[in-house]
Amino acid sequence: MALSVELGDEISVETNTRVRALEFLIQQKGLEGVVETVPSFRSLLVYYDPGRVGYETLCAALGALAEQASTAVLPPARLVELPCCYDPELGPDLEAAAQRLGMTPDELIRLHSSAEYLVYFVGFTPGLPYMAGVPERIQLPRLTTPRVKVPAGSVGLGGAQFCIYSVDSPGGYWLLGRTPVRLYDPESVEPTLLRAGDRVRMRPVDRAEYDAILARVEARVYRPVIA
Amino acid sequence: MIRVTDPGPQTTVQDLGRVGHLRSGIPPSGPVDVRAFVIANRLVGNPDNAAGLECTVLGPRFTVEQACAIAVTGAEAPVTVNDEPAAQWATLELARGASVRIGAARAGVRIYVAFSGGLDVPAALGSRATYLRGRLGGLEGRSLRRGDVLTRLSAPAPPLARRLAAAQIPALEKEPEIRVVLGPQADRFTAEGLAAFLSSPYQMLPQSDRMGARLSGPRITHSRGHDIVSDGIALGAIQVPGDGQPIVLLVDRQSTGGYTKVATVGSFDIGRIGQVKPGQPVRFRAVEVAEAHRLRRQWVQALAEAAGGAVAA
Structure with a gap:
């Protein structure tokens, strides 16, 4: 059984921070009967065992914790640096996106890679981060016709959202480049890399470095920089 | 081996x-x-x-x-x-x-x-x-x-x-009645849409899989758009995209999604809807949260007694 705690209506860093803070408080308190939690933009889905906690009791406990849920309670965020290659072969929409934004591809790359992004939550497919922090100057509406297949690692822009595809899947975001790092690796002991609340930066790499990192990723000897 | x-x-x-x-x-x-x-x-x-x-x-x-x-x-x-x-x-x-x-x-x-x-x-x-x-x-x-x-x-x-x-031995019914709790976005549908959902048969489609059971029937019409800010998807959540056709999310579901959810199938009826063949109809009936909890306790109890086992933790 599950119940959804809604902390706002909109997509904002402030609301999402309260969602993550509520999840953190639930983990810290070890709230009786809670089985698992799923944060998203503005709400927290709480799976619970009704054999261990009553619906009314849980609602009251969550309501009380929601009052305390603010940035102050969260531990410091991790900073994850991901290499990103903006080669046109790996980022087929870079040129068109830059043209539409009235800037050069280099300017788009500079703006995209100098921003710091916040992982609102990870979901939809395994390890896929929904991220905030796209500079206003590079925000674009989504593609009118989504692609049937976007390769894993593709770095995509859509509106104020930024995502990195974690598995090959359909997608409607503008593809600017690709990271050789695997956000989801089912053969790893910890299959997913990013977590809600992480801060992410993209480090531009050329094709040669991309290929070198990819080879190390495939040999399972590459570790991304996490501070 | x-x-x-x-x-x-x-x-x-x-x-x-x-x-x-x-x-x-x-x-x-x-x-x-x-x-x-x-x-x-x-x-x-x-x-x-x-x-x-x-x-x-x-x-x-x-x-x-x-x-x-x-x-x-x-x-x-x-x-x-x-x-x-x-x-x-x-x-x-x-x-x-x-x-x-x-x-x-x-x-x-x-x-x-x-x-x-x-x-x-x-x-x-x-x-x-x-x-x-x-x-x-x-x-x-x-x-x-x-x-x-x-x-x-x-x-x-x-x-x-x-x-x-x-x-x-659980019966495999011709037209099972599946019990749901309305929400979390039932308010995003018209009264006619909700009435259709709760009174008409919906047929199982062959595209159904372990991610979701896709059904086809009278349109469950939205009152104000079919997209929401993506949020968590519980087991049994019934998504209704723009075409007004319900999808019951199952065990291999996506963790979050951006379509309105009209209701949630009780965990006790997931196995029943999972046994419905393509082309076979189901009906949905709304129950209150308290009733859903009672039905779940009943289901857990029956399972505890079946084949003389203890209930799984």
């Missing part, structure tokens, strides 16, 4: 699933019809969580290289052992070299096969359940292929041969 001579269209290794990874986008997986799965395990003396097979529409053919016990439950399908008909919902003692064939489901969709000791595949994130889209768990994260060899964990003692009482 179990040698798979014909896997059937989609046969996967499952246990009761992995908990705690939806927040990373990884669903629980596990059997769609938990009750049938657990009873199969109990009939061969296994703990409820032991790994077994979930087969879809058509069962596998396999041979066992050591004597063991199996039980076949779930959808109604012909079972033969060395070409002799054998019973479902019963302990089947297999001699070394026995060859088992499970045919096409006559009623229901998902057939379960438990093996004494349980199947031995490596656990991934604490579970042996297969998550096909994520290529995680089970046998190399995939469904079985011809020629696969599965091993069993050692069974503590040979199980007592048992047969489930006829009254305890």
Whole structure:
């Protein structure tokens, strides 16, 4: 059984921070009967065992914790640096996106890679981060016709959202480049890399470095920089 | 060892699933019809969580290289052992070299096969359940292929041969009534849309899978748009995209999504909707939260008593 705690209506860093803070408080308190939690933009889905906690009791406990849920309670965020290659072969929409934004591809790359992004939550497919922090100057509406297949690692822009595809899947975001790092690796002991609340930066790499990192990723000897 | 001579269209290794990874986008997986799965395990003396097979529409053919016990439950399908008909919902003692064939489901969709000791595949994130889209768990994260060899964990003692009482075998109804709790976005639909949802039959579509059961019927009309800010998707959540057709999200569901959800199927009815064949109708009936809790307690109680087992933790 599950119940959804809604902390706002909109997509904002402030609301999402309260969602993550509520999840953190639930983990810290070890709230009786809670089985698992799923944060998203503005709400927290709480799976619970009704054999261990009553619906009314849980609602009251969550309501009380929601009052305390603010940035102050969260531990410091991790900073994850991901290499990103903006080669046109790996980022087929870079040129068109830059043209539409009235800037050069280099300017788009500079703006995209100098921003710091916040992982609102990870979901939809395994390890896929929904991220905030796209500079206003590079925000674009989504593609009118989504692609049937976007390769894993593709770095995509859509509106104020930024995502990195974690598995090959359909997608409607503008593809600017690709990271050789695997956000989801089912053969790893910890299959997913990013977590809600992480801060992410993209480090531009050329094709040669991309290929070198990819080879190390495939040999399972590459570790991304996490501070 | 179990040698798979014909896997059937989609046969996967499952246990009761992995908990705690939806927040990373990884669903629980596990059997769609938990009750049938657990009873199969109990009939061969296994703990409820032991790994077994979930087969879809058509069962596998396999041979066992050591004597063991199996039980076949779930959808109604012909079972033969060395070409002799054998019973479902019963302990089947297999001699070394026995060859088992499970045919096409006559009623229901998902057939379960438990093996004494349980199947031995490596656990991934604490579970042996297969998550096909994520290529995680089970046998190399995939469904079985011809020629696969599965091993069993050692069974503590040979199980007592048992047969489930006829009254305890779940009925596979022609038009099951599925109980739902309305919400979380029921207010995003018109009164006519909600009335259609709760009064008309909806047909199961063949595109349905372990991620979601897709249904077709009278349009469940939205009052103000079909998109929401993406949020978490509970087991049994019924998404209604712009076409007004319901999708019931199951064990391999996406963790979050951006379509309005009209209602949620009670966990006690997930197995029932999971046994509805393509083309077969279902009806939805709304119950209050308190009633859903009562129905769940009843379901847990019935399962505890079925095949004389204890309830899974």
